[in-house]
Every structure is written in C-alpha cells, then in structure tokens.
Amino acid sequence: MDLDQAVLRMPHKSNARMPAHANDPAARSKCRSSECEKFALKFLDLLLQLFNFLIETFNFFVKCLTQLLKTGILVHH
Numbered sequence: 001m002d003l004d005q006a007v008l009r010m011p012h013k014s015n016a017r018m019p020a021h022a023n024d025p026a027a028r029s030k031c032r033s034s035e036c037e038k039f040a041l042k043f044l045d046l047l048l049q050l051f052n053f054l055i056e057t058f059n060f061f062v063k064c065l066t067q068l069l070k071t072g073i074l075v076h077h
Helices: 002-008 025-071
Strands: none
Touching: none
C-alpha cells in the first residue's frame, strides 16, 4: 500500500461527509459521467425548447402574413 492509499483509508472528519464511492476512481468516473449525462439532457431539452419556440414564431409570422394577403391589406405588386 502506498502513501496515497493509506491517506485515503484514514478516518478523517472531511471523509465522513463524503459519499461511499468518493475513494473509488471508477465509481467517481461513473458519477461524473452520470452528472455529465444529466447536464447534456438538460442542454438538449433547452435546445429543443428554443427550436420549438423558433418554429412557433415562424408559424405565427406565416399565419399573419397569409391573413394580411387574404384580406388585401398587404398587396403584392
């Protein structure tokens, strides 16, 4: 056992609050991966909401333009 492993195994006040997987590099990596996946999903959700907003705005613009052309307020020359 090297010094780093010995220090990690020592009971310490700060380690008491850490999750059980805090000393396991593979578990920490998995935890980070899970957090990264959550962040990516939130980002994609926001991107989808933005895309949906842009489509709705475009559809509203087209409906307004179509209505103006039908009523004759906006005349194409």
